[in-house]
Amino acid sequence: MNTTVESQLSIRNLSKVFKTGDGVRNISLDIAKGEMVTLLGPSGCGKTTVLRSIGGFLEPDHGDILIRGNSVLNLPPEKRPTAMVFQSYNLWPHMTVYENLAFGLKIRKYKKPDIEREVTAALELVQLSSAASKNPTQLSGGQQQRVALARALLLKPDVLLLDEPFSALDAKLRMEMREELRDIQTLTEMTMVFVTHDQEEALSISDRIVVMHGGQIEQLSTPQEIYDAPQSSFVASFIGRINVLKGVSDGQHITVGELRVPNPNVALPIGDCIVAVRPEDIYLSTQAGGLEGQIRQVMVLGHYAEISVNYKEETLKVFVPREQAATLHPGQSISLMFHKMNVFPAISVSEVAPRQEAHA
Amino acid sequence: MMMNASVKKGILGLALVIPSFLILFFVVIVPIVYAIRESLIDENGSGFGLANYIRLFTEPTMRKNIIYTLNVTIVSTLLSLVISYSLAVYLRFGHGWVVKWINRLYFIPMFVPGVIATYGLITMYGNHGWLSRLLLLIGIDTFPKIIYDYNGLVLANLWFNIPFATMLLSSALAAVPNSVIESARDAGANIGQLFFRFVLPLSYKTMWVAITFIFMGVIGSFTAPFLIGANSPQVLGVAMQQVFSNYQETHTASAMAVLMFLLCSVMGYFYIRTMGKEG
Structure with a gap:
């Protein structure tokens, strides 16, 4: 992948392997300004490792992370131009909602009237103007996560990182928050990296999706492409629902049982293959x-x-x-x-993802 | 006469409270009242008055003892607190084998009886103790006076209080989630801000528990100051014992006891006020 000057976030050959063997290997990724990119994959695929490395909470073994062209690898989290929305909200329990939001601005030495204006605007953006003086514990899960989102947005980060932010919410609320986030993203034109294991969530909010599996990128495309033209049987089975059948390719055609259809995949080797049909x-x-x-x-x-x-x-x-x-x-x-169908070399048959997980 | 249900319940409630109330009454309240009464009787037994208290604050030796006690107590409490807090923070957020070993070793002093520990300090830091002999080996023949002095007393208090306070604070810090620290750093907090805006407020109550316990323990201590304190001035605990046994001035000793009780009450007030606060 070629790195262009416009890249807001550029990850180059990032590797971070844990003692358990989990982690990521040789990840490269470029994200443009104002783009919403989702890292999607099953647990243990390394998506959170990538996110935490960008945020500065993990030190990569190899590789580099650049934000607006500058390496941030040597910067601690507090110095990085990133902000993170955590899975567990992470509001500070000893501060009111207002104080939670104002904290980051205070340490950035904003003047008091400016802080007031910014915090009020941020609370309006997430529709929680009335909650300013409340304690975080008095809010519902969805409200808490909205506050967490507002807190991160206020810092005006070059890249906003979201680590499965809605996974603790119930299904209906999750859907609402998804739409809200997408609206906010469109409004603020903020560059966002969103981590999720929920393929529906990924398909619905992303400009581009990075499907990860076993610490590596399986596919990086738009949601439509990921769905329509999965590049591996893993992607095909992880995203959306799919039927998997055995087939045989003679180069020109694929034979599945009694069916004989033209081969849509020119790169497919002759012999056994996997046919995936939605x-x-x-x-x-x-x-x-x-x-x-x-x-x-x-x-x-x-x-x-x-x-x-x-x-x-x-x-x-x-x-x-x-x-x-x-x-x-x-x-x-x-x-x-x-x-329509997708065909893959038979060798990747063992890599077909457990489907239930994708729908959990 | 018929008793209705609520009266019966009321009587049962009283019956359940009475045993603990009686214990409290005879073990705590009666001695306090008795001590206050004793403290108000003139030393020659002639009548009631504040003479003993006036003596506490006017007689130079007594006054020195009170100031000395407060000095030792406050300095020991603050030093213990700062050291245990630093240690607890280090144990909570540090990594590596040093942390592992400190974690295993720091509470050992709690299992050493006070008398033994005090004699240990004497043999270690005394004028001809281990430390001075070791220093002599490398040519240093001047050794500061530690034992039988203010310094030795503070040192003993640190020995007794740091492990317990560290244990208390460690458990409070264990309850501060990593995620709070991470999100605070993410928002841009540096080390100082992390401590004063997050770690401290979130372990504030436990800090007061630690302060209260250290303060009470030090102000009422006897063994260590008796064994390694200076002859004059003395801390209240030792002075009280001398006034009581050597001079047999029981009424003055009572006044000293009441004074110490009042000093502890001040601490108790802050403690209760902190615990009562929401959040």
């Missing part, structure tokens, strides 16, 4: 010509339905509009065809 990319038909399966279950989930189809030893998941679901019933023989 549930919405499978088309169910009563006419023969596809993979012949049998419907096991029809589950209507509001505006769409999830159909489980037995195909050989596998159970494939298919999403269909609810109108079509009404015509389907368990036991029915059905033919499956693919609108």
Whole structure:
């Protein structure tokens, strides 16, 4: 990856390996000003290690971290132009909400009226104007995390770091906070690095996503690309839901069971391969010509339905509009065809991520 | 006569409180009242008055003893506090084998009986003790007076109080989450700000517990000052014993006891006020 002068944050060949063997190896990453980049991956993939290294809470073994072109490696956290929103809110219990927000400005020697103005504005931004004189413990989890966000935003960092900030909140609140954060990010044009293990969260708020696995970057692309064109079977299975089938490639075509389709992956070696198809990319038909399966279950989930189809030893998941679901019933023989699919070399079959985790 | 339920409950409540109240009454309240009464009786037994207290504050030796006691107590308390706080902070935030070893060793003095520790200090720091002999070996033949002096007394107080205070403060600092420290550093706090704006406020209550216990322990100490203190001035504990046994002036001794009790009450007041505070 080439480093451009415009990079707000540049990570170069970052390595940090712990005694346990966990950690990251040779990570390079460039983030532009005003960009929201998410580090996504299962626990232990090294995403938090990268974030804490940027914030100065971990000392990398190798590599460099540059913010606006200057290495920050020798700076302690208090001197770095970064601010962090922690998973556990980390509000200071012996200070009021106002004091929590004002602290950073005070030590930056802001004048009192300026502090007042800034804090008031920040509280307005996170819709907590009425909470200024409250103690953090009097606030709900969501409110506390809003205060933590405001506290970090106030410092006007060159890069804002967010370490799974919403993971302690319930699902509904998490969704609201996500939208709010995205709004704030658009408004302030702040560069943000967001760590999460929640793929939905990553897909919804990011300009770009860095999918990490085993201490390395698996893929770095826009959410759409990550979803549509995963570069590895790990990414395919970690992001969204996907059906995985065995196939054989002859270079031009891929054969899956009775299906023979053009090969979409020119780099694929000839021989066994993995075919990954998203549930919405499978088309169910009563006419023969596809993979012949049998419907096991029809589950209507509001505006769409999830159909489980037995195909050989596998159970494939298919999403269909609810109108079509009404015509389907368990036991029915059905033919499956693919609108779109991704193929990967068979060698990475063991790297397919445990799917449940991605949906936790 | 029929008793209704609430009266019965009330009687039961009283019955449960009475044993502890009686213990408190006979072990604490009666002796205090008795001591106050004794302290108000003139030494010749002629009548009640403040003569004994006036004597405490006018007789030069007595006055010196009081000031000396306060001096030793305040200096010992502050020094113990500063050293234990530093030690506790170092143990909490430091890493490596030094921390590990200090952690294992620092509380050992708590398991050494006071008399033995005091004699240990005498043999170590006395005029012809180990330290002076070792210094002589490398050619230093002047040795400051430590034992039987103010310095020795403060040193003994440090020996007795640092381990306990460190233990108290360590447990308070253990309750300060790393995350608070990290977020404070993230916000830009330097080492000094970290301590005075975060570590200290978050362990403030325990600090008062430590101060109170050190203060009370030192002001009422007897063994160490009796064994290694100077002949004059003396701390109140030793002076009281002499007035009581050697001069048999029990009423004056009582007045001294009441004075010491009042000094401790001042500490107790601050302690209770701190503990009562919210957060």
